[in-house]
Amino acid sequence: MIYSAAGALLAAVVAVTAWHRSRGVRGYYDGTIYAMDARTHRRYCAISVAFAAYFAVAYALQWTAAGIVALAAYATIAVFYAASFLRGASDDVE
Numbered sequence: 867m868i869y870s871a872a873g874a875l876l877a878a879v880v881a882v883t884a885w886h887r888s889r890g891v892r893g894y895y896d897g898t899i900y901a902m903d904a905r906t907h908r909r910y911c912a913i914s915v916a917f918a919a920y921f922a923v924a925y926a927l928q929w930t931a932a933g934i935v936a937l938a939a940y941a942t943i944a945v946f947y948a949a950s951f952l953r954g955a956s957d958d959v960e
């Protein structure tokens with residue numbers, strides 16, 4: 867059940883972040899490098915809300931294995947979204 871609670875919290879944080887980013891100014895890496903627009907951020911928000919709802923149901927019904935599997939799948943999505951704000955490898959060879 868702890869996996870479902872952690873998944874719900876993670877999904878809620880990503881959903882709020884994605885909604886906030888969809889209404890704000892595009893950043894350099896997400897906007898220019900990865901070409902993420904407001905619609906892309908809203909999609910991540912919708913996916914995160916769907917996962918948060920699933921985690922809430924899994925927690926309420928005590929689906930332990932389903933919470934673990936869903937958290938593994940959602941963690942991949944969350945990492946891809948978070949990586950869109952990070953600076954990539956530098957082209958400069960030192």
